[in-house]
Amino acid sequence: MLPVVPLAALFFAAFVLPLIALVAISLFRNAQFAELSLAQYLRFFSDPFSIKVLTDTLWLGAEVALATLILAYPLALVYVASGPFMRTLITFLIMLPLLTSTVVRTFAWIVILGRDGIVNSAMLSLGLWQAPARLLYSWEGMVLALTQIQLPLMALPVINSLLRLDGNLTRAAEGLGASRARIFITVILPLTLPGAIAGWLLVFAAAATAFITQTLVGGGRIILMPSYIYQQAVGVQDWPFSAALSLIFTLAVTGIVFAIGALSRRYVRGVDAA
Amino acid sequence: MELALSDVRGHSLDLKGIGHAFGATVALDEIDLTVAAGELIALLGPSGCGKTTMLQIIAGFLRPSRGEVRFDGARVEHIPANRRRIGMVFQNYALFPHLTVFENVAYGLRARKRPNAEVAAKVEQMLGLAQMAAFARRLPGELSGGQQQRVALARALAIDPGLVLLDEPFSALDKNLRLDMQIEIKSLLKTFGVTSIIVTHDQEEALSMADRIVVLNKGRIEQIDSPDALYDRPASLFISSFIGHTNLLRGTVTDADRVQLDAGPEIDLGRSVQRRRGTPVTLSVRPENIAFGAERPGAIPVTIRATVPLGAVSVTEGVTASGEAVKVSRARAAGIAKAQAGDTAWLAISDVSRVSIFSTPIDDVSKHQQRSV
Numbered sequence: 001m002l003p004v005v006p007l008a009a010l011f012f013a014a015f016v017l018p019l020i021a022l023v024a025i026s027l028f029r030n031a032q033f034a035e036l037s038l039a040q041y042l043r044f045f046s047d048p049f050s051i052k053v054l055t056d057t058l059w060l061g062a063e064v065a066l067a068t069l070i071l072a073y074p075l076a077l078v079y080v081a082s083g084p085f086m087r088t089l090i091t092f093l094i095m096l097p098l099l100t101s102t103v104v105r106t107f108a109w110i111v112i113l114g115r116d117g118i119v120n121s122a123m124l125s126l127g128l129w130q131a132p133a134r135l136l137y138s139w140e141g142m143v144l145a146l147t148q149i150q151l152p153l154m155a156l157p158v159i160n161s162l163l164r165l166d167g168n169l170t171r172a173a174e175g176l177g178a179s180r181a182r183i184f185i186t187v188i189l190p191l192t193l194p195g196a197i198a199g200w201l202l203v204f205a206a207a208a209t210a211f212i213t214q215t216l217v218g219g220g221r222i223i224l225m226p227s228y229i230y231q232q233a234v235g236v237q238d239w240p241f242s243a244a245l246s247l248i249f250t251l252a253v254t255g256i257v258f259a260i261g262a263l264s265r266r267y268v269r270g271v272d273a274a
Numbered sequence: 275m276e277l278a279l280s281d282v283r284g285h286s287l288d289l290k291g292i293g294h295a296f297g298a299t300v301a302l303d304e305i306d307l308t309v310a311a312g313e314l315i316a317l318l319g320p321s322g323c324g325k326t327t328m329l330q331i332i333a334g335f336l337r338p339s340r341g342e343v344r345f346d347g348a349r350v351e352h353i354p355a356n357r358r359r360i361g362m363v364f365q366n367y368a369l370f371p372h373l374t375v376f377e378n379v380a381y382g383l384r385a386r387k388r389p390n391a392e393v394a395a396k397v398e399q400m401l402g403l404a405q406m407a408a409f410a411r412r413l414p415g416e417l418s419g420g421q422q423q424r425v426a427l428a429r430a431l432a433i434d435p436g437l438v439l440l441d442e443p444f445s446a447l448d449k450n451l452r453l454d455m456q457i458e459i460k461s462l463l464k465t466f467g468v469t470s471i472i473v474t475h476d477q478e479e480a481l482s483m484a485d486r487i488v489v490l491n492k493g494r495i496e497q498i499d500s501p502d503a504l505y506d507r508p509a510s511l512f513i514s515s516f517i518g519h520t521n522l523l524r525g526t527v528t529d530a531d532r533v534q535l536d537a538g539p540e541i542d543l544g545r546s547v548q549r550r551r552g553t554p555v556t557l558s559v560r561p562e563n564i565a566f567g568a569e570r571p572g573a574i575p576v577t578i579r580a581t582v583p584l585g586a587v588s589v590t591e592g593v594t595a596s597g598e599a600v601k602v603s604r605a606r607a608a609g610i611a612k613a614q615a616g617d618t619a620w621l622a623i624s625d626v627s628r629v630s631i632f633s634t635p636i637d638d639v640s641k642h643q644q645r646s647v
Binding site: 166168169171172173174175176177178179182186187190191268 | 333335354355356357358359360361362364365366368369370371372381382385386429430433
């Protein structure tokens with residue numbers, strides 16, 4: 001019992017108390033902390049710009065999660081078909097982004113995608129592009145950088161699901177005359193769905209809230225919830241509004257995670273949840 | 275029981291000079307086998323004998339390093355598994371856990387893009403034959419082992435296969451259910467007239483299911499024969515002890531038709547042993563071919579160790595003076611005095627013509643000689 005007490009105390013002091021403080025701050029009418037009201041929430045929901053920032057952010061998370069999902073399956077299929085040496089190598093390559101600091105990783109993307117970056121210089125010198133394209137500070141650049149950074153969160157649960165898949169099931173499907181594509185769609189995909197959904201939710205939450213990558217690769221041209229909150233708290237010093245933004249954003253992300261989790265438990269039949 | 279035989283629909287199968295190696299390990303060596311259309315064959319052997327490799331080669335999951343596989347005379351090595359029209363039944367059944375029983379059976383038909391009406395009619399017919407019609411909407415996880423096996427067989431037969439391969443199909447079933455399912459599945463396969471190959475390490479399964487049994491050992495075929503012939507005329511010492519129970523008695527050839535047993539008496543086998551005098555041999559005597567008798571020339575003295583009742587028969591084990599264990603099986607009729615442990619008894623071979631004679635393997639000879647010293 002005893003070791004739990006300091007842990008619980010830490011959890012309370014570092015997590016519960018700040019959350020309570022956040023809720024309390026969000027209930028003030030203005031930045032002078034004068035009067036309690038729901039004004040900040042009304043302000044958010046009556047402001048199309050704020051709502052657009054929220055939906056853009058959630059959409060970014062969904063898009064990155066989808067991109068990692070599409071990349072993770074071929075990777076996982078290669079992994080499962082490989083021998084021990086290739087498996088170790090693939091695991092190492094997958095884990096590599098996790099071993100580098102977020103800031104370093106993100107600056108690497110700036111070097112690659114920049115106006116004079118590797119991609120632009122290569123395409124220009126090959127004569128494929130006439131003028132440098134704007135890759136950095138664009139939505140696509142942000143999706144690309146986040147996809148690379150978040151891939152491990154998707155690849156590992158999908159690989160785990162695939163490893164747990166009984167090889168006789170794919171052999172049975174093959175013996176019954178199914179093509180590779182049919183085996184993937186009718187057997188492999190449905191039976192690894194729990195892993196894919198787990199990975200999708202992890203990446204969704206991580207990408208939507210990735211403040212550093214969004215800010216550096218997005219370059220301030222694209223306003224998303226994390227930078228919006230930062231701007232309101234540090235730049236404008238409107239703490240009640242940024243507290244409300246934080247809570248709305250947290251609830252939106254966790255709400256989606258729980259809703260999808262519940263839906264998948266309900267509709268994915270005959271498969272043990274991973 | 276006479277089975278209602280329909281027309282024979284299966285492929286004939288020919289394996290010629292099949293060899294397969296995994297790296298330096300030889301899994302199969304010079305396999306030649308011909309299976310007639312509609313025949314039910316068992317591949318029997320201990321684990322690691324190559325029977326699963328052979329099944330995978332026939333199914334097309336594995337390309338043999340050497341040799342030919344022919345269906346109805348045509349070579350098929352280059353045809354992938356999904357175009358071979360083979361029905362597979364796996365050890366763990368490998369039913370798709372996310373699909374209903376109906377969709378499991380329909381899987382092969384849908385892969386062939388058959389119209390829905392035809393799929394439904396065929397699935398209903400197959401589930402009816404497998405006595406699983408009432409379970410069409412269940413998921414495999416909601417079925418018992420025997421029911422899952424019926425579905426697995428229905429799924430395999432639904433594609434009108436030319437060949438059905440069954441990989442250790444009964445090993446996951448309760449012992450009590452096993453014989454029932456063996457009879458049921460044998461009759462279904464025979465009704466379909468489909469060529470079937472069942473892979474098993476369980477000799478009872480092979481004996482009860484197959485028209486002919488192929489005994490594999492260390493990647494080679496030891497014998498191909500009917501169940502009765504395998505039991506009565508085993509081609510090797512390995513088979514005599516692998517199929518059924520047997521007593522192995524060591525001895526030495528003393529004359530054209532006589533063997534001096536280490537256990538004591540000299541036996542007249544009533545036929546030529548076809549070996550030179552002084553050759554060490556091992557006689558294989560089935561427990562039901564040996565009986566308690568009186569002390570007389572040719573009888574083997576043993577010390578009784580224990581008697582075990584096994585339902586219809588009781589088996590008594592004794593030890594000879596040379597240390598060999600001998601099992602005697604006899605009908606458990608009333609009135610037979612029970613042999614007590616420690617008693618001395620005399621055993622006689624009932625029918626010497628049913629005794630098999632093998633040369634004693636070299637490594638056994640050295641042990642044997644050490645013991646005689």
